[in-house]
Amino acid sequence: MISVLADHNIEGHAIRLWDTFVAEGWIDLCPIELVMFADVGLAVSSSDREVWRFAQRNQMILLTDNRNMKGKDSLARTLREENTPTSFPVLTIGSSERVHEREYRQRCVSRLVEIITDSDKYMGTGRLFIP
Numbered sequence: 001m002i003s004v005l006a007d008h009n010i011e012g013h014a015i016r017l018w019d020t021f022v023a024e025g026w027i028d029l030c031p032i033e034l035v036m037f038a039d040v041g042l043a044v045s046s047s048d049r050e051v052w053r054f055a056q057r058n059q060m061i062l063l064t065d066n067r068n069m070k071g072k073d074s075l076a077r078t079l080r081e082e083n084t085p086t087s088f089p090v091l092t093i094g095s096s097e098r099v100h101e102r103e104y105r106q107r108c109v110s111r112l113v114e115i116i117t118d119s120d121k122y123m124g125t126g127r128l129f130i131p
Contacts, residue, residue: 001031002116004091005055007064008037008044013099014063020105021112030113035060047073052082052090061088061116065096075127085124091115094129107131 006014018034021027037044042054052075055062069076075090091112098104111130115122122128 001033002119003033003035003058003060004112005035005037005040005042005051005058005060005062007051007062008042010063010065010093010096011036013065013093013096016099017063017105017108017112020102021109024106024109026109026113030116032116048075049073049078049082051075052078055090056082056087059088061119062090064090064092066092079126083124083126087124087126088119089115089122089125090127092127092129094131104131 004014014034014036021032037046040054040058042051046054050073052062054060064075071077079090093099093108095104099108108130115128115130
């Protein structure tokens with residue numbers, strides 16, 4: 001089972017995606033779990049680097065909307081410096097403000113399923129945008 005760690009600032013969006021995932025029956029075909037920062041003991045003040053490292057240590061896919069690109073601990077810099085061929089990808093919702101749209105959510109979920117079911121293909125890719 002693969003765990004998807006929802007970034008703290010998109011928990012509501014992640015829950016909407018999860019509800020669509022379950023409602024469309026994907027849960028039976030693609031065993032994943034959605035976890036939040038509180039579920040795993042991560043502080044909401046954790047840096048991008050800390051969050052990415054936590055996800056990697058625990059073999060989780062990180063779901064974000066678009067983490068900060070500034071500073072030595074930004075997600076972009078962390079990926080440049082620490083990503084390896086065996087690193088789990090970071091999935092970034094391309095347009096989080098559109099998650100309320102049913103069709104957009106369905107496209108995001110379809111892409112998520114594609115990535116999860118063929119996860120070996122996406123290891124080490126760094127950041128992937130969904131849909």
